[in-house]
Amino acid sequence: MSLTLPVIVVALPFAAAVLLACIGSWRAGIRINAAAATLVFILACLLPWQIRTALPALLALLTALVAMTTSWFGWRDVRAALAARRLDRRSTRHHHVAFQTLLGAALLAVLSDSPAVTWLGATIAVAAAAGVTAAVRTTEAQRTASRLVLLCGVGLMLALFGTLLLYQAAGPDAVSGQWGGSQLAVICLVLGYGGIVGLVPLHSWLPDAVAEGTTQGATLVGTLLANVPLLVFLRLRSAMADGPDRPVVLYVVVGLATLMFAAFCLAMQPDIRRRLTLAGTAMIGVVVFAFGLGSPAATFGGLLVMTMLALMRASLFQCLEATPTRAAIWTRTASDLGLTGLPIFALFLVAGATADYQPWLLLPLAAGALLAAGSLLRGRPTMGATRDAIRPTNLLELAPVWLQLALVVVLAVAMPGPVAGWFRTMAAFR
Amino acid sequence: MTAAAGLAGAMALALSFVLLFTERIDTDLRVCALQAMAAAVAAGAQGWAEHAATLCFAALLAFALNGLALPLVLRRLAGRTTLPSAAGRRCGFAISALAAAVLLAVSVAGTLRLTQSGQSDPLALGLSILLLGLLLLALRSHPLLPALGLLSSQSGMILAACAIHGLPLPALVLAAVPLVPTLAAASEWLHDGNRLALMPP
Numbered sequence: 356m357s358l359t360l361p362v363i364v365v366a367l368p369f370a371a372a373v374l375l376a377c378i379g380s381w382r383a384g385i386r387i388n389a390a391a392a393t394l395v396f397i398l399a400c401l402l403p404w405q406i407r408t409a410l411p412a413l414l415a416l417l418t419a420l421v422a423m424t425t426s427w428f429g430w431r432d433v434r435a436a437l438a439a440r441r442l443d444r445r446s447t448r449h450h451h452v453a454f455q456t457l458l459g460a461a462l463l464a465v466l467s468d469s470p471a472v473t474w475l476g477a478t479i480a481v482a483a484a485a486g487v488t489a490a491v492r493t494t495e496a497q498r499t500a501s502r503l504v505l506l507c508g509v510g511l512m513l514a515l516f517g518t519l520l521l522y523q524a525a526g527p528d529a530v531s532g533q534w535g536g537s538q539l540a541v542i543c544l545v546l547g548y549g550g551i552v553g554l555v556p557l558h559s560w561l562p563d564a565v566a567e568g569t570t571q572g573a574t575l576v577g578t579l580l581a582n583v584p585l586l587v588f589l590r591l592r593s594a595m596a597d598g599p600d601r602p603v604v605l606y607v608v609v610g611l612a613t614l615m616f617a618a619f620c621l622a623m624q625p626d627i628r629r630r631l632t633l634a635g636t637a638m639i640g641v642v643v644f645a646f647g648l649g650s651p652a653a654t655f656g657g658l659l660v661m662t663m664l665a666l667m668r669a670s671l672f673q674c675l676e677a678t679p680t681r682a683a684i685w686t687r688t689a690s691d692l693g694l695t696g697l698p699i700f701a702l703f704l705v706a707g708a709t710a711d712y713q714p715w716l717l718l719p720l721a722a723g724a725l726l727a728a729g730s731l732l733r734g735r736p737t738m739g740a741t742r743d744a745i746r747p748t749n750l751l752e753l754a755p756v757w758l759q760l761a762l763v764v765v766l767a768v769a770m771p772g773p774v775a776g777w778f779r780t781m782a783a784f785r
Numbered sequence: 786m787t788a789a790a791g792l793a794g795a796m797a798l799a800l801s802f803v804l805l806f807t808e809r810i811d812t813d814l815r816v817c818a819l820q821a822m823a824a825a826v827a828a829g830a831q832g833w834a835e836h837a838a839t840l841c842f843a844a845l846l847a848f849a850l851n852g853l854a855l856p857l858v859l860r861r862l863a864g865r866t867t868l869p870s871a872a873g874r875r876c877g878f879a880i881s882a883l884a885a886a887v888l889l890a891v892s893v894a895g896t897l898r899l900t901q902s903g904q905s906d907p908l909a910l911g912l913s914i915l916l917l918g919l920l921l922l923a924l925r926s927h928p929l930l931p932a933l934g935l936l937s938s939q940s941g942m943i944l945a946a947c948a949i950h951g952l953p954l955p956a957l958v959l960a961a962v963p964l965v966p967t968l969a970a971a972s973e974w975l976h977d978g979n980r981l982a983l984m985p986p
Contacts, residue, residue, distance in 0.1 A: 471956045475964075482968050489975060497976050504972040505931045508965045509919055512938045515959060516915055516945060522956050523908075523949045539895055539912075 360405045361466045364398050364415065367391060368459030372452045381437070381447040385429035388451045392426035392458065395419050399462075403777075406466070410589060410658075410781045414465045414582045417662060421669045422458045424755035425574045428673055431752070432570040435676055436491070441569065446490040450569065453486030457575050464583040470518045477514065477551060477583050481507040484580055487572035488564050496567040499560070506560040510550025514587075517543030541591055545605055548584035553636045554643065555612045561636065562620075562629040574672040577632055578665050581639060585661055588646055589654070602712055606647025611716070613640030614723035622730040630731070631671055634694055637727040638664045641701045644720065648708045655782035656704030660697065663766055666759040667694050673756050686753050686760070693763060695731040698724040700767065786906045786947065787834040793827035794910045794944050796820075801917040804937055805881055810863050810872050810927055814856055817933050821851035824914070824940035828961075831907070831947040840947065843957040847943045851963050855936060859970055863929055872927035881924050888916045911945030914938065928973050935966040 371391035378384050399419035403412040433450070436442040442450060457480055464476025481504070489500035520540035550557030565573040592603055617637035624630050638660060645657030670690045677683040702724040709716050765771070770778075786794070800820035807813050825848035832840030863870075876884070896909040918938030922931060946952055946960040 469955075471953075471959055474959065478964050478968070485968070485972060489972075501931070501972050501976055504969050505922065508931065508935050508969050509922065511965045512915060512919065512935060512942075515942060515965075516912065519942065519945050519949060519952070519956060519960060522952050542895075 360398065360401055361415075364395060364402065364419075365459055365463045365466060367395050367398070368455040368462065372455035372459065375448065375451045375455060379444075379448070381433065381444055381451075384448060384451045385433055388454055389423075389426040389429055391455060392419070392423045395458065395462070396423040402466075409777055410586065411465050413658075413662070413777070413781060414586055415462055417665050418458070418461050418465060418579055418582055420759075421574065421578050421665055422454075424669060424673065424759060425571050426454070427755050428571065428676075431678075432676055436569045441491045441493065441496075443492060446492055449486060450490040450572065453483045453490060454571065454575060457483035457487060457579060461579045461583060465586055470521045473583065473587065474511070474515055474518045477548070478511055480580060480583065481511060481551060484564065484576045487575060488568045490572070491568060493567070499563045499567040503560045503564050506557045507551055510547045510557050512547070513543045513550070514547030517541070517547055541603075542605065544587060544591060545609060548587045549609060549643075552581045552584040552639055553613075553632075554584075554609055554639065555616050558613070558616070558636060562624075562632040565632040566626060566628040570672060570676045573628060574669050577635060577672065578669050581635075581661075581665070585639075585642060585646075588643060592646060592649070600649050600651070602649045603647045606643050607716070610640045610642070610644030610647055611719055611723070613637070614644065614727070615640075615719060618723045618726040618730065621727055627675070628672075631668065631694075634697075634727060634731055635664060635668050637723065638697055638701060641698070641705065641720075641724065645701075645705045645708070648705065648712050650708045650711065651779070651782045653705050653708035655778055656701065656708070658778055658781055659704065659766060660701045663697060663700075663763050666763050667697060670756045670759045670763075673759075677756075678752065682753055686756055689760060690756070691731070693760065695728055698728040698731075787830055790827040790830040790834070790947065791906065793823045793830060794907060794947075797823040797827065797940055797944065798910055798913055798917075801914050801937060802885060804921055804933075805885055805917065805924060806878070808871055810870060810929055810933075811860070813872060813930075813933055814860055814863060817936055818852050818856035820914075820937060821856070821940045822848055824943050825852055827907075828943045828947050835950075839952075839954050839957055842954075843943065843946065843961040846958065847940075847961040850961070851936060851939055851943075851966075855932075855963050855966060855970065859929055859932055859936075862970065862974060869927065872925045872930060874925060876924050884920055884924070885917060888920055889913050892916055905948070907944050907948040911941040911943075911948065914941030914944060916941075928976070929970075932966050932970040932973060935969050936963055939963045939966055 368391060371387065375384055375387055378387060396419040399415050402415050406412045433442065433447055437447065460476045460479035460483055464473045464480060467473050467476060485500045485504050488503060489497055517540045520537055520543065524537060524540065553561035565577045568576060588606065614637050617633045617640060621630060621633040621637065624633055642657045642661045645653045667690065671694060674683065674687040674690055677687065702721055706717060709720055797820045800816050800823065803816050804813060807816060825844045828847060829841055829844035832844055892913040893909045896905050896912055915938045918934045918941060921934040921937060942960040946957055
């Protein structure tokens with residue numbers, strides 16, 4: 356294997372994980388973690404010029420960006436977890452190793468063309484996600500990590516069976532599988548990888564894993580794990596025998612069921628981290644629904660919502676532990692309002708394609724999106740700081756959040772022509 | 786599928802049913818190891834008949850890892866005093882048997898109707914064992930059952946791999962090596978190790 360840029364981008368986090376495993380000091384660990392994640396992002400910025408297909412490049416870029424901005428909060432988040440005795444020195448080292456392993460595995464799964472390597476990457480990512488969650492030294496976190504392994508393990512076994520069936524479809528002469536197979540393969544892959552992204556019916560681990568982990572762990576588990584299954588879903592539908600523009604009923608049903616279920620749970624959930632996760636799950640449901648509709652317009656909408664959701668979710672998680680300054684309160688409010696508006700924005704993006712396919716589907720789609728938006732608006736949290744507790748603004752602390760929010764605003768209201776062209780290329784499966 | 790491979794595969798399927806109804810966890814472990822060995826023998830017999838060296842290699846790997854190494858590790862874990870010796874049951878005999886029969890019918894019908902032409906027998910066997918292994922997780926409760934159920938499902942993978950001609954070595958290795966069951970076993974081992982060392986809230 357030649358030392359190409361994608362290989363370096365994938366290998367770097369694993370090398371950093373090995374280095375972090377040998378470093379005892381948690382302070383040095385935070386610095387190395389942030390430096391490695393930043394270097395990975397810088398290299399990932401070059402990927403769009405190196406990779407033929409646009410979609411893996413976008414997802415790798417998104418994964419590396421979220422990991423980089425999350426790692427910059429290491430000083431704040433790890434220190435807070437140490438002070439609260441949720442982490443100790445040893446588990447901080449485990450946490451950093453799992454952080455880099457999760458990043459490397461997510462990049463491996465996204466950048467590989469082979470179904471088998473993608474599955475292997477997803478398996479390592481699930482193991483690392485369990486490691487990030489189990490690093491927290493509480494009984495609940497340990498139980499949650501076990502549940503994560505169990506439900507994602509079920510998903511991974513189904514996905515492995517589907518992956519083997521892909522090779523059956525590729526024929527005896529194919530060295531690597533192709534992303535298009537029998538209906539049974541599609542069912543196994545959608546249900547299996549759906550468990551990793553938190554789709555119904557294997558969804559119940561995700562809110563708990565996000566609630567019990569550290570803030571950094573919650574951001575990674577909530578955001579990075581979602582990219583791999585969504586890429587698999589798009590690759591599967593792009594290779595379907597009856598053409599990539601035909602609707603896929605399974606995607607539509609699973610997406611709609613996830614949206615409705617998450618929207619109802621959201622209306623009854625008081626815990627802020629679980630609410631953020633459920634809001635994300637509802638939006639992932641809309642994304643899968645949009646991919647199922649099949650038209651380039653719906654796929655464009657799904658990709659846009661997926662990108663904005665990853666950035667928005669990362670911003671909100673990073674705001675959770677922010678020092679209560681005036682700027683932090685405004686930033687948090689802006690992020691909350693952005694997430695609240697996302698279901699409506701997504702509805703606007705996919706309504707046309709839905710009406711073209713089956714107009715009656717607009718009813719449950721709109722009901723789910725409005726219920727999710729209404730629940731988010733009603734339960735909008737406050738920073739919990741009184742006027743006296745407000746501290747002087749530290750602009751550097753919030754810079755990564757602003758960067759992500761600025762990207763969301765640009766994508767939503769003023770997408771530059773080349774970026775729009777890039778998204779259109781991806782929506783057309785080229 | 787050759788007669789020997791079919792016989793060994795059918796034995797693995799029968800052991801899936803036995804797993805659903807045994808009481809003690811050490812018996813479950815023995816049955817699971819035997820099932821993994823039967824599935825590996827089926828794959829080996831099929832590979833021998835087809836002169837497929839890679840399938841024989843995968844069968845050897847599955848025999849060593851799924852049939853010997855992982856069950857031994859799980860046996861050591863089960864020997865710890867903190868774990869109960871019997872697995873709990875979430876449903877009665879009738880419901881368990883009905884669920885297993887439905888899954889078996891779904892597997893066979895699904896394989897026949899939803900896959901392309903080819904060898905459907907080992908594929909149906911593999912899917913049945915996979916789903917019955919996952920059913921075990923839903924019907925029984927014990928800290929070691931996630932690893933056991935996933936190990937049983939892994940035996941289905943190696944049988945499914947027999948049905949796919951020309952499967953490349955990396956995919957065969959993934960079907961033979963119990964990555965996910967090992968992850969579940971490691972999770973329980975860490976959980977058990979951390980149980981007494983947890984910090985006060």
